[in-house]
Amino acid sequence: MNAPSNTKILPLEHIQAGFDTLREVKQTFAQRGWFPATSGNLSLRLSADGADPLLVITASGKDKSVDTAEDFLVVDLQGKPAYPTHLKPSAETLLHTALYRRFPEVGAVFHIHTVANNLVSEWAAARGSVTFSKHELLKALQRWEEDAEIHIPIVENHANLPRLAQAMEAVIHPDVPAVLIRNHGVTVWGKSVFETKRHLEALEFLFEYQVQRWMIERL
Numbered sequence: 001m002n003a004p005s006n007t008k009i010l011p012l013e014h015i016q017a018g019f020d021t022l023r024e025v026k027q028t029f030a031q032r033g034w035f036p037a038t039s040g041n042l043s044l045r046l047s048a049d050g051a052d053p054l055l056v057i058t059a060s061g062k063d064k065s066v067d068t069a070e071d072f073l074v075v076d077l078q079g080k081p082a083y084p085t086h087l088k089p090s091a092e093t094l095l096h097t098a099l100y101r102r103f104p105e106v107g108a109v110f111h112i113h114t115v116a117n118n119l120v121s122e123w124a125a126a127r128g129s130v131t132f133s134k135h136e137l138l139k140a141l142q143r144w145e146e147d148a149e150i151h152i153p154i155v156e157n158h159a160n161l162p163r164l165a166q167a168m169e170a171v172i173h174p175d176v177p178a179v180l181i182r183n184h185g186v187t188v189w190g191k192s193v194f195e196t197k198r199h200l201e202a203l204e205f206l207f208e209y210q211v212q213r214w215m216i217e218r219l
């Protein structure tokens with residue numbers, strides 16, 4: 001772990017457990033090719049009850065398919081490192097902190113770039129959202145009704161991160177745990193690492209389904 005031994009912010013074991021948890025997720029997603037070209041970022045809240053305003057987040061610009069001692073750091077809800085470190089938090093930390101501030105129950109936020117999520121975000125950008133209905137996997141997003149549907153909002157890919165965070169904050173809905181960023185990727189959240197991973201897997205399934213469906217329809 002890259003935290004100095006005199007860290008007073010939380011028990012070191014607690015921080016180490018957060019690093020270990022995110023490392024497992026990082027390895028799983030890397031094996032799926034979900035972090036091309038250093039893209040993607042992961043974070044979790046360092047307390048089960050939301051009392052501690054500290055997060056573990058991936059360091060910026062790392063090859064996320066490789067494990068090193070410098071993959072994660074701890075930041076506060078403003079995205080500032082919680083202890084002196086040469087590591088830089090993810091360039092997209094503001095997107096994570098905006099979600100933790102807005103939803104005290106959010107325990108983890110994941111962001112990945114895939115061809116499928118980029119294609120869907122581009123295809124539906126003019127509408128401002130993409131809708132999925134009557135899919136079994138909507139249950140993984142807490143939609144249990146037979147005629148369930150979900151609208152995933154899409155924002156433009158502003159290069160200015162505070163602007164991108166603002167755009168995302170303007171469209172997030174408490175019942176829809178994801179935002180697509182046009183030709184960039186998807187940011188997904190949930191109450192726990194388990195729930196956020198389930199949300200992301202369900203959404204990536206739906207994005208791939210959509211892309212393959214267009215291909216079939218054009219045959």
Ligand SMILES: CSCCC(=O)C(=O)COP(=O)(O)O
Binds near residue numbers: 037060061092
């Ligand atoms: C080459 S990826 C461009 C930045 C990005 O979109 C991303 O998800 C990764 O940024 P980070 O600073 O978290 O490594």
Ligand SMILES: [Zn+2]
Binds near residue numbers: 039040111113184
């Ligand atoms: Zn990104």
